[in-house]
Amino acid sequence: MPTTHISLIREHTEIIKPPRALWVPFELGRPLGVPNDAPFQTKVLLAALKLFEATSGPVLEDFPEEAPVSGEIGTVWACPINLSIEKTDLSSTEQLQEAFRREMLQLRPWYDLAVKTRRRTTVGVSGISVERISDFIGAFLQGNVPENPRQDLPVGLVLKLAVDDLKAFYFEAVSAQPGQALPGSERFADWFWDETVAGKVLLAVKQACTKSNDPILQTVVMRLLIPMTQTNQSN
Amino acid sequence: MARLDQLPEPMRSHIATLECPNFKTQPWIEGPPLSQRRVAMISTAGLHHRDDRPFTIMSGDYRIIPGSIAANELVMSHISTNFDRTGFQQDWNLVFPLDRLRELADQGIIGSVADFHYSFMGATDPKLMEPTARDLAGLLKKDRVNAILLVPV
Numbered sequence: 001m002p003t004t005h006i007s008l009i010r011e012h013t014e015i016i017k018p019p020r021a022l023w024v025p026f027e028l029g030r031p032l033g034v035p036n037d038a039p040f041q042t043k044v045l046l047a048a049l050k051l052f053e054a055t056s057g058p059v060l061e062d063f064p065e066e067a068p069v070s071g072e073i074g075t076v077w078a079c080p081i082n083l084s085i086e087k088t089d090l091s092s093t094e095q096l097q098e099a100f101r102r103e104m105l106q107l108r109p110w111y112d113l114a115v116k117t118r119r120r121t122t123v124g125v126s127g128i129s130v131e132r133i134s135d136f137i138g139a140f141l142q143g144n145v146p147e148n149p150r151q152d153l154p155v156g157l158v159l160k161l162a163v164d165d166l167k168a169f170y171f172e173a174v175s176a177q178p179g180q181a182l183p184g185s186e187r188f189a190d191w192f193w194d195e196t197v198a199g200k201v202l203l204a205v206k207q208a209c210t211k212s213n214d215p216i217l218q219t220v221v222m223r224l225l226i227p228m229t230q231t232n233q234s235n
Numbered sequence: 236m237a238r239l240d241q242l243p244e245p246m247r248s249h250i251a252t253l254e255c256p257n258f259k260t261q262p263w264i265e266g267p268p269l270s271q272r273r274v275a276m277i278s279t280a281g282l283h284h285r286d287d288r289p290f291t292i293m294s295g296d297y298r299i300i301p302g303s304i305a306a307n308e309l310v311m312s313h314i315s316t317n318f319d320r321t322g323f324q325q326d327w328n329l330v331f332p333l334d335r336l337r338e339l340a341d342q343g344i345i346g347s348v349a350d351f352h353y354s355f356m357g358a359t360d361p362k363l364m365e366p367t368a369r370d371l372a373g374l375l376k377k378d379r380v381n382a383i384l385l386v387p388v
Contacts, residue, residue, distance in 0.1 A: 006386050027322075036325060057261065122310055168324055219292065225316065
């Protein structure tokens with residue numbers, strides 16, 4: 001079966017040697033380069049498909065262009081909502097969880113607007129409603145395991161999916177606010193992990209569940225909750 | 236960017252030391268011109284329909300993505316937290332360029348878009364994916380696919 005392949009890590013492709021591969025110099029998670037830029041995406045796609053015209057292989061070509069720097073990356077971005085945590089005693093689990101609920105409530109109208117405007121959301125993979133996500137994740141703060149809302153997955157994995165939903169909720173909400181350039185991935189990650197209560201809750205959940213007797217939950221909190229790029233800050 | 240030497244630690248070391256399979260042979264199959272190709276996508280982004288089962292740790296199975304799927308129906312349950320998802324959250328075509336493929340088919344640049352596409356969850360031992368990938372090849376033939384675009388994340 002003829003294949004062509006977009007490669008994000010050239011060094012891996014050099015070892016695997018698939019029949020046809022186009023290496024692209026883009027960020028992990030962005031194989032077509034840049035969101036909301038159909039002409040650029042088409043250029044990348046065509047470059048990969050054109051490799052079907054090669055008469056011998058393996059072929060490994062380099063895409064010659066960097067991803068365009070869009071407004072999302074080049075602009076200094078700040079969330080216009082003041083998610084102040086100054087009055088919160090972050091050592092108090094109850095106060096932290098209450099601040100988490102309040103923060104999600106503050107962002108909720110913007111999330112609703114985002115869904116209405118885009119007619120799309122990537123929230124929902126956990127199967128837990130937006131209203132219940134803060135309570136479900138917050139329940140892990142004391143190292144307890146809440147009742148599993150799903151029968152088909154272990155609770156540790158449901159926590160991982162709920163965290164994915166949480167981060168998607170925050171991104172979609174803040175990116176719907178007026179007069180703001182979209183935050184680039186790095187800026188969003190810095191904001192989420194450094195400036196939101198949600199980020200502090202996840203770091204606290206990791207601390208609380210590190211010694212869990214549930215091996216899947218332990219794997220999730222140790223390896224799948226906090227990005228490697230934030231690991232140094234969470235230790 | 237995904238230039239290995241520019242990734243921050245510990246990501247760079249993690250990716251640099253990942254074991255990659257190598258193969259004794261390099262199969263090569265040609266086909267008709269691009270304008271006669273029927274193209275299917277296989278993603279490793281852990282994509283699936285909103286109502287479908289999420290991927291689990293080290294799962295070697297795949298999810299079917301119908302060619303008629305709408306943007307709001309596609310979600311991602313990749314187990315890794317070490318790649319950007321904000322791009323996918325803005326525009327599904329960044330990871331799963333179905334609209335772009337449909338446009339190329341409308342313009343006659345490719346022959347057609349397959350009825351079904353597929354996604355694996357790439358943070359898995361490739362050996363676990365091989366049996367299902369072999370089955371998938373047979374299904375793709377039944378869909379008259381003669382060009383597969385493999386898209387990482």
